[in-house]
Amino acid sequence: MDLDIETAVRTIFIILLVGGGALILFAARAFREASRLKFFLKKREILGRAWQYAFLAILVIAVAFLINSFAEPAAYRVFPPSPTATLTPTITTTATITLTPTITVSPTTTLTPQFTATPLMPAVIANEFTAEVSPNPDAAFSEITFARRLNDDYEAINPSDSFENPIERILGSFSYSNMAPFSQWSQLWYRDGELIYYQTIEWNGGTGGLGFVDAELDPEDWLPGTYEVQIFVGETFKVAGQFEVVGEPATPAPTLTATITQTSSPTQTSTITPSATQLPTSTTVAGRTAAPTASPTRTATPSPTPTLTRTPSATSTPADTAVPTITFEPTPTRRSTIPR
Numbered sequence: 001m002d003l004d005i006e007t008a009v010r011t012i013f014i015i016l017l018v019g020g021g022a023l024i025l026f027a028a029r030a031f032r033e034a035s036r037l038k039f040f041l042k043k044r045e046i047l048g049r050a051w052q053y054a055f056l057a058i059l060v061i062a063v064a065f066l067i068n069s070f071a072e073p074a075a076y077r078v079f080p081p082s083p084t085a086t087l088t089p090t091i092t093t094t095a096t097i098t099l100t101p102t103i104t105v106s107p108t109t110t111l112t113p114q115f116t117a118t119p120l121m122p123a124v125i126a127n128e129f130t131a132e133v134s135p136n137p138d139a140a141f142s143e144i145t146f147a148r149r150l151n152d153d154y155e156a157i158n159p160s161d162s163f164e165n166p167i168e169r170i171l172g173s174f175s176y177s178n179m180a181p182f183s184q185w186s187q188l189w190y191r192d193g194e195l196i197y198y199q200t201i202e203w204n205g206g207t208g209g210l211g212f213v214d215a216e217l218d219p220e221d222w223l224p225g226t227y228e229v230q231i232f233v234g235e236t237f238k239v240a241g242q243f244e245v246v247g248e249p250a251t252p253a254p255t256l257t258a259t260i261t262q263t264s265s266p267t268q269t270s271t272i273t274p275s276a277t278q279l280p281t282s283t284t285v286a287g288r289t290a291a292p293t294a295s296p297t298r299t300a301t302p303s304p305t306p307t308l309t310r311t312p313s314a315t316s317t318p319a320d321t322a323v324p325t326i327t328f329e330p331t332p333t334r335r336s337t338i339p340r
Contacts, residue, residue, distance in 0.1 A: 005075045009067060016064030020057045027053030121186065121235040122195070131184035131202045135234035139179050144172040144213070144229055144241030154210040165247035167222040170215055172229055172241055177208040179233070186232040187213040192225045219250035 030050030037043040147156035148163070148170065156173040163170065179185075186200035197215045205211055213229055222245055230240045 023057035
């Protein structure tokens with residue numbers, strides 16, 4: 001039977017308490033017996049014994065509490081505990097100290113680039129702000145869901161994070177709250193870290209609901225890669241979403257060259273036929289008038305009729321061929337950054 005000091009002290013304490021209780025019972029019985037006796041000497045003897053029982057009971061109980069409080073420390077001074085028994089608690093506590101690798105695994109703290117890499121509003125775009133209403137700093141946006149089409153409630157139809165060429169337009173749906181009407185907001189579209197399209201306008205929606213972003217580029221401009229869309233309210237970044245484009249983009253259609261040829265070939269022909277006729281003359285004979293004598297008519301025979309023909313033989317054909325070129329002129333607030 002293994003009995004350590006602590007258990008021994010507890011056992012002695014309980015035994016003394018039981019003994020003290022028994023002495024109290026004896027004293028009570030003696031007092032009760034003495035109260036029934038009528039003989040003075042016998043009664044005094046029993047009362048003396050009752051008081052002895054009571055005094056011993058008090059003494060035993062006091063000793064029990066003293067032993068319970070001071071016996072164990074005194075015993076440890078005389079009989080120090082074995083090293084193995086006392087060292088085991090230190091071993092278990094050092095195990096918690098050796099768990100400090102959780103503190104050394106501070107790479108989670110050193111991965112602060114997640115905070116330093118917060119997207120910033122380019123100064124060139126910020127210079128285009130026109131809104132006079134200050135944005136609400138508590139404005140919040142949900143994650144962006146991308147799709148080729150949206151329904152009437154601005155919810156994505158067949159959302160995906162990967163799209164295959166050919167592509168003409170990509171839309172992103174999101175929910176928002178705490179927006180200030182007519183404040184400035186912007187959407188920036190990046191491909192592999194390069195800005196290819198952006199739009200910055202005044203907020204024309206409500207304070208909360210569903211909204212969307214969109215980018216419509218030429219099919220040949222949707223090159224394969226990773227695309228990221230960033231939303232700003234004022235110059236404060238709110239949310240970003242990514243998707244991928246796979247497959248080669250559609251090749252642009254051949255450019256039609258228009259050739260303008262001016263040809264004028266009017267021909268004007270004028271014929272002039274002159275005709276001269278001499279009228280008959282009258283002859284006066286001896287005061288009377290003679291009848292007119294018919295003389296032969298002289299007809300001037302015109303020379304061969306000249307024919308004037310004006311035929312411009314020169315055909316004006318412009319040496320330089322006019323090629324109409326379609327130029328997309330970006331608006332101040334919505335334009336693509338892809339060089340043309």
